[in-house]
Amino acid sequence: MIGTVLLAAVLVTAPASADPADPPPSQSDIREAERRAEGAADDVATIQAQIDTANADLEAAAIVAQQAAEAYNGARWRLAEARTAARQATRESRRADRALATVKADYRDAVLTTYVGGSPELDAFSAALDADGLSSLLDRGATAAIVQGEFEEKRAAYEDAAGDAEDAAQAAEDAATDAADAAADALTAKQDAESAVAAATAAAESVTAEKTRLLRRMARLEGISVALAEERQAALEQERQEQAALQAELEQQAEQEQAEEQPPAQEEPPAEEEPPADDTDDTGDTDDPVPPPPADQGGAAAAVAFARSQLGDPYVWAAAGPDxxxxxGLTMGAWAAGGKSLPHYSVAQYEQSTPISAGDLRPGDLVFWGSSSSAGSIYHVALYAGDGMIIHAPRTGRPVTLESMYYWVPPTHYARP
Incomplete structure (x- = not known):
């Protein structure tokens, strides 16, 4: 088709003969025009391949930036957790020190009473000398044993409290070290994210310039305006994206239907015929899989409404509003409006939610992308808006957007806050 258009353009735009009586183009002229058209078509195809490569490079750079940005969010989240643990450990250490001081005072009093005021053994011996009788001696001996027993209890309490205080102090020291390590990790992650985002931004600028150059060249080859070439390229990319999204959706639906049609594993029949048993046991439990918890329609609706109100806001890595x-950050803010607290980290958002399947999705649920089936590989999250659509902050250069869940590559994880 391109060759035909180009051939027509070559023939139509050929210099007009000054004399209408001039003979029509010869066979050699036509063959030369065809050759030029075929060469131009090859050049156009090459340019299109170069544009596709540039787009792929841009997408790869954007993914690296997303991964780095979410790694930074994860490092910040771990730092906050470590600092909280360090504060708690410090409070526990102080409580242990106060408890030790109290027990230490009791133990000190016991020492003074027992060994300065007189040892139990000497008191018992004096009692034996001064005793009026055996009964009195036994009573005095029992008193000494009681005093000694109380002293031993106070000493044991002191030793326990001292051990607890030492353990608590060590735990506080370890927690402080963990917090310091987490702070160092967060700083490194921030630097990595800054580098990745800068690289992605540079890649976007480079790809934009390269596409502009290639489209101008294509326009010259096809004899059309640059604006028309750009408009056609945008339409072509949009069509490809929609086709890829539709194909991904169909494939996922087919996988889900196949999983639902899979027959359950057959169990060995019982040795003897038994009457059918009730599906429930004494506790009311069943063998059926537990369905995901119902969506909080009020909270979910508020979350989706909040996300919709942010449409058009710019993407900025590590940002969580208000503009x-x-x-x-967007899904955290959305669900904060829905009454639930989520961390500013996609992996933790998945871990703190209830995993569901694509077929269970309801508005307000979370849709995740990861580099593998492991939850630890998640690097992007979106809010499901219903009808196969999501609201998300895609990447640098693209604002908060409402688009197909399959606009890119199929999601890998789904969860309900």
């Missing part, structure tokens, strides 16, 4: 967002 700029990254992916997990």
């Amino acid at each position: 700029a967002w990254d992916c997990s």
Whole structure:
């Protein structure tokens, strides 16, 4: 088709003969025009391949930036957790020190009473000398044993409290070290994210410039305006994206239907015929899989409404509003409006929610992308808006958007807050 259009353009735009009586183009002229058209078509195909490569490079750079940005969010989240643990450990250490001081005072009093005021053994011996009788001696001996027993209890309490205080102090020291390590990790992650985002931004600028150059060249080859070439390229990319999204959706639906049609594993029949048993046991439990908890329609509706109100806001890595967002910052803000607290980290959002399947999705649920089936590989999250659509903050250069869940590559994880 391109060759035909180009051939027509070559023939139509050929210099007009000054004399209408001039003979029509010869066979050699036609063959030369065809050759030029075929060469131009090959050049156009090459240019299109170069544009596709540039787009792929841009997407790869954007993914690296998303991974780095979410790694930074994860490092910040772990730092906050470590600092909380360090504060708690410090409080526990102080409580242990106060308890030790109290027990230490009791133990000190016991020492003074027992060994300065007189040892139990000497008191018992004096009692034996001064005793009026055996009964009195036994009573005095029992008193000494009681005093000694109380002293031993106070000493044991002191030793226990001292051990607890030492353990608590060590735990506080370890927690402080963990917090310091987490702070160092967060700083490194921030630097990595800054580098990745800068690289992605540079890649976007480079790809934009390269596409502009290639489209201008294509326009010259096809004899059309640059604006028309750009408009056609945008339409082509949009069509490809929609086709890829539709194909991904159909494939996932087929996988889900196949999983639902899979027959359950057959169990060995019982040795003897038995009457059918009730599906429930004495506790009311059944063998059926537990369905996911129902969506909090009020909270979910508020979350979706909040996300919709942010449409058009710019993507800024590590941002969580009020006028700029990254992916997990947007879902955190949305569900905060829905009455639930989520961390500013996509992996933790998945871990703190209830995993569900694609077929169970309801508005307000979370949709995740990871580099593998492991939850630890998640690097992007979106809010499901219903009808196969999501609201998310995609990447640098793209604002908060409502688009197909399959706009990119199929999601890998789904969860309900």
